[in-house]
Amino acid sequence: MDRFHGKGKKAYNPETLALGYGYDPFLSEGSVKPPVFLTSTFQFRSAEEGQRHFELAYHLRPPRASEVPGLIYSRLNNPNLEIFERRMAAWDQTDEGAAFASGMAATSTLAFTLLRPGDAVITSAPIYGGTHYLLQHVLPQFNIEATFVQAGDDTPGLVAEAADRLGPERVRMVFLETPANPSNTLVDIRAVADVVENIKHRSHKDCWLAVDNTFLGPVFQQPKLLGADFVVYSATKFIGGHSDLIAGVLTGGLEQVQAVKLTRTILGTMANPFTGWMLLRSLETVSVRMRRQAKTANKLARLLLKHPKVRSVRYPGLLEPGSNQHAVFSKQCTGAGSLIAFEVDGGVRGAQACLNAFEVARLAVSLGGTESLVEHPMTMTHSDVPQEELEKIGVSPGLIRMSVGLEHASDLARDLRHALDAVP
Ligand SMILES: Cc1ncc(COP(=O)(O)O)c(C=O)c1O
Numbered sequence: 001m002d003r004f005h006g007k008g009k010k011a012y013n014p015e016t017l018a019l020g021y022g023y024d025p026f027l028s029e030g031s032v033k034p035p036v037f038l039t040s041t042f043q044f045r046s047a048e049e050g051q052r053h054f055e056l057a058y059h060l061r062p063p064r065a066s067e068v069p070g071l072i073y074s075r076l077n078n079p080n081l082e083i084f085e086r087r088m089a090a091w092d093q094t095d096e097g098a099a100f101a102s103g104m105a106a107t108s109t110l111a112f113t114l115l116r117p118g119d120a121v122i123t124s125a126p127i128y129g130g131t132h133y134l135l136q137h138v139l140p141q142f143n144i145e146a147t148f149v150q151a152g153d154d155t156p157g158l159v160a161e162a163a164d165r166l167g168p169e170r171v172r173m174v175f176l177e178t179p180a181n182p183s184n185t186l187v188d189i190r191a192v193a194d195v196v197e198n199i200k201h202r203s204h205k206d207c208w209l210a211v212d213n214t215f216l217g218p219v220f221q222q223p224k225l226l227g228a229d230f231v232v233y234s235a236t237k238f239i240g241g242h243s244d245l246i247a248g249v250l251t252g253g254l255e256q257v258q259a260v261k262l263t264r265t266i267l268g269t270m271a272n273p274f275t276g277w278m279l280l281r282s283l284e285t286v287s288v289r290m291r292r293q294a295k296t297a298n299k300l301a302r303l304l305l306k307h308p309k310v311r312s313v314r315y316p317g318l319l320e321p322g323s324n325q326h327a328v329f330s331k332q333c334t335g336a337g338s339l340i341a342f343e344v345d346g347g348v349r350g351a352q353a354c355l356n357a358f359e360v361a362r363l364a365v366s367l368g369g370t371e372s373l374v375e376h377p378m379t380m381t382h383s384d385v386p387q388e389e390l391e392k393i394g395v396s397p398g399l400i401r402m403s404v405g406l407e408h409a410s411d412l413a414r415d416l417r418h419a420l421d422a423v424p
Pocket of ligand 1: 102103104105128130131177181212214215233234235236246247248366
């Protein structure tokens with residue numbers, strides 16, 4: 001199946017491509033579903049073919065007309081990963097994808113591809129804790145400086161100011177996470193992309209915009225269409241979708257993703273073939289799952305809003321029309337997703353009493369699975385963030401994060417009311 005159809009070469013919708021694109025059944029005995037290619041290595045038809053495959057894999061020469069890279073060894077390439085990567089690129093409306101062993105493997109491999117000693121990165125905060133640690137503690141060991149700017153309406157201006165301070169020629173990457181975890185704060189991707197263009201213009205050097213699209217992508221947000229160079233995911237979350245695997249993926253322009261894949265080959269951060277197969281299975285239902293989860297989340301967010309023991313609710317579907325955040329939401333998101341952050345009375349004790357009383361939602365970190373999950377950011381996912389920073393990023397003692405799953409909405413509503421009743 002081709003990605004495009006008809007004379008006008010219009011693209012099929014990603015839901016359709018997720019079922020057939022990038023795989024030829026007749027290369028696998030007519031099997032409608034791709035088999036799992038559990039092999040570490042691939043046999044060459046001749047020594048010359050092996051030589052040609054390596055020349056392309058290591059970018060020793062450009063491909064000849066209609067020449068495609070051949071399969072070599074599963075650290076470099078594997079059919080299960082390649083089919084998944086093509087389908088993810090289709091979802092994100094990009095050229096190419098790369099699958100990884102985890103979301104952190106995707107982000108760190110990207111960083112090691114783009115950044116060199118002396119370079120600087122500007123990042124929005126809050127951001128996922130592992131990414132924060134990579135930027136704050138690991139990259140500085142390689143003389144790469146990270147600057148954090150507050151996620152929100154002012155982010156584009158703050159990125160521009162930080163670039164002026166650092167010197168535009170040093171800023172080689174801007175990394176955003178929107179909506180931010182756990183506050184659900186949105187950053188205007190297009191406006192930051194314009195700032196990145198300006199940085200490039202002034203420095204005459206490359207500067208790349210990467211967006212962690214884990215919370216809303218690939219269904220409700222396509223950062224590439226808003227000017228991002230790289231779209232990064234923890235595929236452990238909605239893409240995998242069943243809380244039964246750890247994986248990552250990034251998509252972007254052909255040349256850029258090929259460079260990242262070369263680093264992946266050397267670092268060995270690729271996903272394994274079975275995970276690739278699981279991701280393919282999951283990608284077939286990602287749209288159905290995410291839309292249904294978002295529909296239920298919308299109902300629960302409204303229930304929370306009216307509850308006397310709930311102080312505040314942060315959910316993109318509840319943004320005030322007329323506010324800047326609502327304008328950003330309308331511009332760049334086609335759905336509000338299924339992560340809700342809400343603050344209960346009674347601080348940590350109130351939140352813990354509530355969390356201990358859930359009967360349907362599970363008390364566990366992670367998100368985006370078929371089952372609902374609840375957690376306490378201050379003492380769990382964000383427990384290593386200094387106290388004063390927690391306040392700035394909106395992680396209060398009573399804050400609970402809920403990832404809404406596929407259970408029946410009325411059962412989840414009952415569970416939520418029951419858990420809130422336990423707040424003293
Ligand atoms: C927004 C976000 N990005 C990246 C990651 C890292 O992904 P992984 O756990 O697959 O390495 C996570 C994990 O929770 C996340 O929530």
